[in-house]
Amino acid sequence: MERENWTSKLGFILAASGSAxxxxxxxxxxxxxxxxxxxxxxxxxxxxxxxxGYPVLIAEMSLGKKTAKNxxxxxxxxxxxxxxxxxxxxxxxxxFVILSFYSVVAGWGMAYTVKAIGGFSPDADFAxxxxxxxxxxxxxxxxxxxxxxxxxxVIGAGVVKGIQKVVKILMPILFFIIIIMIxxxxxxxxxxxxxxxxxxxxxxxxxxxxxxDAISQSFFTLSLGLGTMITYGSYLSKNxxxxxxxxxxxxxxxxxxxxxxxxxxxxVFALGFDPAAGPGLTFITLPAVFAEMPLGGLFSFxxxxxxxxxxxTSSISMLEVVVAYLVDEHHWNRKKASYLFGFLIxxxxxxxxxxxxxxxxIRFLGMxxxxxxxxxxxxxxxxxxxxxxxVFVAHIWGAKNAVNEANDNSDILKVGQIFVFLxxxxxxxxxxxxxxxxxxxxx
Numbered sequence: 001m002e003r004e005n006w007t008s009k010l011g012f013i014l015a016a017s018g019s020a021x022x023x024x025x026x027x028x029x030x031x032x033x034x035x036x037x038x039x040x041x042x043x044x045x046x047x048x049x050x051x052x053g054y055p056v057l058i059a060e061m062s063l064g065k066k067t068a069k070n071x072x073x074x075x076x077x078x079x080x081x082x083x084x085x086x087x088x089x090x091x092x093x094x095x096f097v098i099l100s101f102y103s104v105v106a107g108w109g110m111a112y113t114v115k116a117i118g119g120f121s122p123d124a125d126f127a128x129x130x131x132x133x134x135x136x137x138x139x140x141x142x143x144x145x146x147x148x149x150x151x152x153x154v155i156g157a158g159v160v161k162g163i164q165k166v167v168k169i170l171m172p173i174l175f176f177i178i179i180i181m182i183x184x185x186x187x188x189x190x191x192x193x194x195x196x197x198x199x200x201x202x203x204x205x206x207x208x209x210x211x212x213d214a215i216s217q218s219f220f221t222l223s224l225g226l227g228t229m230i231t232y233g234s235y236l237s238k239n240x241x242x243x244x245x246x247x248x249x250x251x252x253x254x255x256x257x258x259x260x261x262x263x264x265x266x267x268v269f270a271l272g273f274d275p276a277a278g279p280g281l282t283f284i285t286l287p288a289v290f291a292e293m294p295l296g297g298l299f300s301f302x303x304x305x306x307x308x309x310x311x312x313t314s315s316i317s318m319l320e321v322v323v324a325y326l327v328d329e330h331h332w333n334r335k336k337a338s339y340l341f342g343f344l345i346x347x348x349x350x351x352x353x354x355x356x357x358x359x360x361x362i363r364f365l366g367m368x369x370x371x372x373x374x375x376x377x378x379x380x381x382x383x384x385x386x387x388x389x390x391v392f393v394a395h396i397w398g399a400k401n402a403v404n405e406a407n408d409n410s411d412i413l414k415v416g417q418i419f420v421f422l423x424x425x426x427x428x429x430x431x432x433x434x435x436x437x438x439x440x441x442x443x
Contacts, residue, residue, distance in 0.1 A: 004159040005237045011164040012240065013248045015317070016061075016232050018167040020253035021174070022314025023105060024221035026307050027282045029257040030264045032213050034275035037205025038197040038265070044210060046254070048218040052430055054250050055422045056224050056386050058415060059393040061242045062405040064233025070324040071227030074234070078397050087388040088325075091227025094381035095321035096341075098226065100349035101373040102318065103151070106311035107143030108134065108283060113304035119297030120287045130283045134356040144353055145346060147308075151315040152342035155323055156335045159235050163316055170309050177306045178256065181263035184299055185270070194269030198261050208437065215434045216378050221253055223314065225385030227321045234324070242406040243413040256310075263303075267293070282307070319345070365442050379438035387431040394424040 006012040033041050067074040071088030079085075111133060120126070134140060154162045185191060219225050233242070264286065268275050271292045273285050290300035319342060326337040351359060355369030364372040393402045399420040407414045 004235060006164060006235050006240075007160055009240055009245065011160075011168065012232065012236060013245050013252070014167045014171050015163050016229065016245065016249045017252040018171055018313030019223045019228050019232065019317030020221055020249055020314075021171075021256045022221075022223075022310045023102065023109075023307070024217065024314070025253065025257040026260050026310045027105065027109075028220060029217060030260055031281040032217055033198070033261055034265070034268075034281055036207075036210045036213055037202055038275070039199050039201035040203050040205045041210055041214060042198070042258075042261070043201055044206070044214040045217060048214045048430075049222070049250060049254055051422055052215060052427050053218040053222045053224060054246065055419055055427055056219075056390055057222055057229055057250065058242055058246045058406050058419065059389055059402055059423060060224065060227075060229035061233035061236075061246055062402050063389070063393065063397070064230040065236045065238075065240070065242055066401075066405050068234045069230075070234065070328045071230045071321065072325055073328050074230050075392070079392070084392055084396065087385060087392060088227060088230070090381060090385050090388075091225065091230070092322055092325050094226035094377055094385060095228065095318040096345055096348070097373055097381065098377045099151075099315055099318040100345050101352045101370050101377075102311065102315060103147045103346070104140065104144050104349050104353045104370065106147045106308060106315065107140060107145075109304050109307040109311060110147055111139060111143045112283060112287070113301060113308055116287075116290070116297060116300035116304050120291040120300060122288075122291040124287075124291065126284045126288045126291075127280070129287070130280065131356075135360075137354065137357055140353050141350070144349055147311070147315070148342055148346045148349075150312060151319050152338050154312075154316045155319045155342070156338035158334060159320075163320065166316070167313055170313055174256070174306060174309045174313070177302050177309075178259050178263055181299065181303060181306070182259060184293070184295075185263050185265075185267040188267060188270035188293065190270035190272075191266035194266035194275075195262075197269060197275060198265045209441070212434055212437055212441070215430060216383070216438070219382045219386055220378055221257060222250070223317060225382035225389070226318065227385070228317045231321050231324045232317065239409055241408065241410040243410045243415050246406075247413045375442065379442070380435070383431050383435050383438070387428055387435070390423050390427045390431070394420070394428075399423060 063074045067077045069077055071091040072085050075084045075088045154166050223229060265275055267289050271289050273289055287300060290296040293299060322341050323334060323337045326332040327334055352370035352373050359369060362369055367375060403415055
């Protein structure tokens with residue numbers, strides 16, 4: 001079976017940007033910014049994106065384009081008869097694990113989209129509402145299944161008719177909704193306090209955890225370390241440019257996260273809520289904010305539609321990593337691979353879903369099951385994958401080869417010695433420190 005390619009540069013950029021733009025932008029970035037003091041975190045996060053995220057993104061895309069293979073196949077081709085293929089296997093495993101709990105959270109977003117249709121009452125106990133939802137079984141299970149079905153259907157349709165077609169529709173909708181949300185938030189009385197928190201840095205708020213969160217978020221949001229960008233890069237034609245495309249992906253991804261802050265923090269401050277509400281910012285604080293706003297029902301509905309779209313454009317990329325491996329290496333039929341492993345991922349997501357009800361007593365380092373999945377994925381799998389990929393590209397495949405591949409057919413951006421220096425020394429050092437700190441801080 002002939003391997004598919006993106007039919008246009010725009011199709012690839014939108015697909016890769018869609019992979020990067022997900023819950024990490026709409027759910028994770030705002031609450032990390034809120035709990036880490038606002039603008040101070042934003043500055044550190046931007047530095048991590050530029051000096052760590054962008055080089056690793058180029059490295060992963062270059063591996064994919066050079067080999068036209070899935071993550072395992074890419075490492076096998078460039079380092080045959082060595083254990084380096086295990087780095088690709090770690091990426092496939094990471095995609096499997098992350099999607100299993102990612103779908104659970106995305107299912108919450110879908111459920112809240114329906115709840116928002118009737119509007120939220122200002123008198124409601126939003127913490128109890130959220131607690132009642134996630135501690136249920138039937139409802140969360142239904143929405144988890146619904147979200148996984150959408151993901152499976154897109155991947156089963158193929159690279160062009162599935163992924164590329166869907167992201168070309170969803171990405172403009174996502175951007176349009178977030179602009180509407182920003183306009184509404186900025187026109188609320190008291191919104192300027194939220195802008196000050198978001199844009200005026202207070203570096204006294206910086207702590208060690210701020211750096212850990214910033215680097216972890218740069219990997220999570222750009223879909224690094226799990227083989228997604230190797231897989232998407234493998235569908236590029238030899239006439240496409242890596243460095244240009246990677247630059248656009250970083251700009252689009254960072255812009256959406258940045259814009260999400262403009263949509264959320266002015267509204268949170270205008271209505272007197274706490275920006276440091278943590279993960280509950282999305283499902284507890286924001287519904288309370290919308291309930292106090294004029295036309296709050298409409299804007300809460302739009303927000304959770306936004307959340308679901310962002311989650312879907314990322315989830316399809318995670319399933320694609322697993323499916324591409326089965327199609328490339330074991331010559332499986334794409335639909336068969338999509339539905340079978342999509343179902344297995346759905347099953348693997350049931351324990352974290354039940355971690356708030358019948359399995360709530362199961363703990364690891366004090367964390368519930370969903371947080372445990374998240375900890376292994378974002379504290380270990382992704383950074384270790386990014387670390388080993390940067391070492392492989394810089395020292396095994398060769399930084400010169402990576403530069404040549406990245407700059408091939410480049411019209412705007414070209415990488416050079418700064419990229420080589422970052423990938424050889426700064427990226428491995430920074431990621432190694434974060435891995436160690438993540439482990440130490442958890443015990």
